[in-house]
Amino acid sequence: MSDDPPGVDLADHSELDFSTVDVTVSPDVEAEITRLLQENGLELDEQINTFVVCRKDGHLVGCAGFDRDVIKDVAVTPGLHGAAISLRLGSEVTKLAAARGYHDLFLYCRPDNAQRFRGWAFYPLVEIPDVIALMENNPVALAKYLEKLSRERHPGKAIGGVVLNANPFTLGHRFLVENAAKGCDWLHVFVVREEAAQFSYADRFRLVTEGLADIRNVTIHQGSKYIISRATFPGYFLKTRATIESSFTGIDLLMFREHIAPALGINRRYVGTEPFDATTNCYNASMKHWLADAPSTAAPIETVVIERLAVDGSPVSASKVRALLSAWDLRAIERLVPSTTLAFLEGQATPARDRKQGGW
Amino acid sequence: MKLRRSMLFVPGDNAGMLSTSFVFKPDSVMFDLEDAVSPQEKDSARLLVYQALRHPSYRDIERVVRVNELNTEYGMKDLEMAVRGGADIIRLPKTETAADIELLDRQVTRIEKECGRPSGQTRVMAAIESASGVVNAVSITRASPRMVAIALAGFDYLVDMQSERSGGSEPELFYARAAVLHAARAAGIDAFDVAYGDVNDMDGFMREVLIAKNLGFNGKSLIHPRQIEPLHKAYAPTAKELAFAKRVIQAAEKAKREGLGVTSLDGKMVDPPVIAHAEMVIMRAEAA
Amino acid sequence: MDIVRNAIAGTLESGDVLVKVSPSEDGTLTVHIESEVIKQFGRQIRSTVMETIKALSIGAATVVVSDKGALDCVIKARVQAGLLRGAGATDLNWKVLG
Numbered sequence: 105m106s107d108d109p110p111g112v113d114l115a116d117h118s119e120l121d122f123s124t125v126d127v128t129v130s131p132d133v134e135a136e137i138t139r140l141l142q143e144n145g146l147e148l149d150e151q152i153n154t155f156v157v158c159r160k161d162g163h164l165v166g167c168a169g170f171d172r173d174v175i176k177d178v179a180v181t182p183g184l185h186g187a188a189i190s191l192r193l194g195s196e197v198t199k200l201a202a203a204r205g206y207h208d209l210f211l212y213c214r215p216d217n218a219q220r221f222r223g224w225a226f227y228p229l230v231e232i233p234d235v236i237a238l239m240e241n242n243p244v245a246l247a248k249y250l251e252k253l254s255r256e257r258h259p260g261k262a263i264g265g266v267v268l269n270a271n272p273f274t275l276g277h278r279f280l281v282e283n284a285a286k287g288c289d290w291l292h293v294f295v296v297r298e299e300a301a302q303f304s305y306a307d308r309f310r311l312v313t314e315g316l317a318d319i320r321n322v323t324i325h326q327g328s329k330y331i332i333s334r335a336t337f338p339g340y341f342l343k344t345r346a347t348i349e350s351s352f353t354g355i356d357l358l359m360f361r362e363h364i365a366p367a368l369g370i371n372r373r374y375v376g377t378e379p380f381d382a383t384t385n386c387y388n389a390s391m392k393h394w395l396a397d398a399p400s401t402a403a404p405i406e407t408v409v410i411e412r413l414a415v416d417g418s419p420v421s422a423s424k425v426r427a428l429l430s431a432w433d434l435r436a437i438e439r440l441v442p443s444t445t446l447a448f449l450e451g452q453a454t455p456a457r458d459r460k461q462g463g464w
Numbered sequence: 465m466k467l468r469r470s471m472l473f474v475p476g477d478n479a480g481m482l483s484t485s486f487v488f489k490p491d492s493v494m495f496d497l498e499d500a501v502s503p504q505e506k507d508s509a510r511l512l513v514y515q516a517l518r519h520p521s522y523r524d525i526e527r528v529v530r531v532n533e534l535n536t537e538y539g540m541k542d543l544e545m546a547v548r549g550g551a552d553i554i555r556l557p558k559t560e561t562a563a564d565i566e567l568l569d570r571q572v573t574r575i576e577k578e579c580g581r582p583s584g585q586t587r588v589m590a591a592i593e594s595a596s597g598v599v600n601a602v603s604i605t606r607a608s609p610r611m612v613a614i615a616l617a618g619f620d621y622l623v624d625m626q627s628e629r630s631g632g633s634e635p636e637l638f639y640a641r642a643a644v645l646h647a648a649r650a651a652g653i654d655a656f657d658v659a660y661g662d663v664n665d666m667d668g669f670m671r672e673v674l675i676a677k678n679l680g681f682n683g684k685s686l687i688h689p690r691q692i693e694p695l696h697k698a699y700a701p702t703a704k705e706l707a708f709a710k711r712v713i714q715a716a717e718k719a720k721r722e723g724l725g726v727t728s729l730d731g732k733m734v735d736p737p738v739i740a741h742a743e744m745v746i747m748r749a750e751a752a
Numbered sequence: 753m754d755i756v757r758n759a760i761a762g763t764l765e766s767g768d769v770l771v772k773v774s775p776s777e778d779g780t781l782t783v784h785i786e787s788e789v790i791k792q793f794g795r796q797i798r799s800t801v802m803e804t805i806k807a808l809s810i811g812a813a814t815v816v817v818s819d820k821g822a823l824d825c826v827i828k829a830r831v832q833a834g835l836l837r838g839a840g841a842t843d844l845n846w847k848v849l850g
Contacts (some may be wrong), residue, residue: 117661134846188765191764191765191820192763192764195763195765195770198760199504199760202758202760207759207772223764223820225770225818241772241818242816243784244782479762479763479769479829480766480767480768482826483823483826507833507837508762508830508837510759511829511830511832512826512833514829515825515826519825549829
């Protein structure tokens with residue numbers, strides 16, 4: 105409308121309708137969203153169920169998907185009101201996530217869009233050029249975290265890092281850490297923080313601490329949202345562990361290389377061989393690429409692969425221990441875990457245990 | 465006498481609009497804490513509106529605050545803020561009975577006393593949004609000396625009537641408009657016509673403006689700045705009307721000087737209502 | 753008044769600020785301002801934010817303000833809203849907030 109008084113923005117006057125949609129129950133809207141994403145060079149992420157959508161005259165002109173604290177699949181029809189739509193979308197998603205209890209938010213986007221999301225008050229964390237960028241809605245959180253981490257620095261030439269899920273802590277984990285620690289002046293161990301495993305983070309962390317108590321040159325760090333989390337490595341936590349894009353392992357590994365490692369002076373990353381889980385195997389295989397070969401602002405980090413501990417001819421794995429636990433085969437478990445883990449597992453109730461003990 | 469042709473609705477939770485709406489120079493600006501604001505944002509909007517009320521940019525525009533109904537958890541807090549913030553008028557939504565206005569009046573009186581605002585300075589207006597409001601309009605307009613205006617809220621009223629807009633001359637609004645107007649005139653206060661919701665349909669808007677003006681409404685509730693200027697233009701007197709109004713004022717002043725009680729002009733009596741109307745015409749002309 | 757939970761107020765739109773409030777991790781008051789006009793108005797924005805925080809007797813909190821060209825009075829209102837939400841406060845003391 106060319107007669108508008110100056111300063112009037114249609115977006116202010118409710119010509120745009122915003123709503124929230126669950127695409128798993130709205131296939132029509134899902135199709136519209138898929139189209140809009142494709143027009144913007146994006147693909148619908150199967151993990152994203154919730155979208156904030158913007159309509160003008162009934163047409164979908166903007167969408168922003170999110171899963172708890174991670175925002176993805178943001179697209180806006182380019183045009184006159186693109187900026188206004190984008191900002192409203194950002195406000196709505198932020199408010200919606202906050203209403204659900206998520207205040208610390210991450211966002212994935214194409215690197216060439218990162219500037220737009222600065223307008224959403226998101227700040228860049230790490231990026232794979234021309235592929236994908238990870239951002240966070242806090243300008244100082246990472247810096248504060250790294251500053252806290254750096255207080256745990258130790259002097260030395262060889263400073264190692266290893267990340268464990270430890271679900272639960274086994275002799276295999278012990279073997280890996282022991283050998284890594286032998287090869288370093290100091291070793292930093294991180295425990296994955298996500299509550300997505302059979303055993304709670306608190307239990308896993310405690311078992312790691314107990315199981316490594318006697319190793320002198322080790323610091324065990326609390327996990328964080330910056331190290332193998334749903335934000336940095338969503339593929340790790342998918343229920344159906346299909347092959348994941350290498351670009352996402354890159355995000356987590358670049359976070360490690362560009363932020364975590366420099367804070368502690370880590371120059372080598374230890375990892376065990378992974379014969380069982382495809383996702384983890386893919387991640388480990390790409391470690392050398394992202395930690396050393398890929399172009400980055402940070403110095404390369406050496407990847408050291410340690411052959412898994414084998415007991416009775418089989419590599420020790422936490423999944424095997426969990427399977428044995430459901431069968432309540434404590435005798436077999438005893439050969440695979442340290443006494444501290446065994447004591448913990450004995451206190452766990454399982455259906456098999458209850459059956460054996462005569463419960464229902 | 466205050467010109468009240470345009471009352472621009474501004475959502476109370478929109479910082480950008482609160483910061484800029486004064487540039488459109490409506491006769492009155494209505495900061496809305498009620499329907500425009502979601503429950504989660506009522507607290508934040510209240511704080512924003514408080515700032516807007518005290519901002520120099522709005523000093524020369526009549527500032528109205530639409531509070532939430534007083535029996536909600538928000539209404540009384542809105543009222544405390546608005547009176548202390550210096551709102552010129554409190555607009556009470558969904559006014560149904562005189563008792564609603566009497567309650568509002570008592571609360572405003574209390575707050576004025578507590579915060580040291582001159583008693584009676586805060587005015588009020590009723591918004592009629594239901595059949596009950598329409599049938600009680602007469603007692604509503606007389607329920608408080610603070611009353612300066614009564615507005616008809618078309619959409620909610622029609623919902624209450626189980627009817628809907630039909631376009632054209634809209635017979636479904638006729639009785640409500642007439643009732644609200646009569647109540648306003650009998651009480652000597654202003655009357656506002658319904659808001660026009662389709663901001664892209666300026667033709668429909670102008671048709672409605674003319675209906676309202678001809679019926680005698682002082683003005684209209686507006687939801688978009690682009691409606692302001694066309695509305696003001698429609699209310700602007702014709703040259704002929706203006707010329708006559710000026711002559712009326714001159715005649716009245718002459719009569720006063722000569723100590724005559726009443727005079728006549730072109731065969732028409734120039735008594736107080738005619739003079740008041742002429743003053744209004746001149747005001748509208750000057751403001752157009 | 754103590755900040756006991758995370759809270760946000762405001763929007764990303766032009767003329768507004770987005771205010772994020774969270775409990776302090778170390779008992780201090782940390783205020784971070786982001787703005788496209790940080791050079792010209794950074795000091796002014798910070799001053800408005802600090803005054804607002806002090807007026808509500810907030811001793812410790814982490815406050816992040818993302819400015820989109822807001823007037824001082826808008827900043828004040830949104831910071832107030834964020835702090836009150838973060839404190840779980842429902843009653844307003846208008847003498848203080850004025």
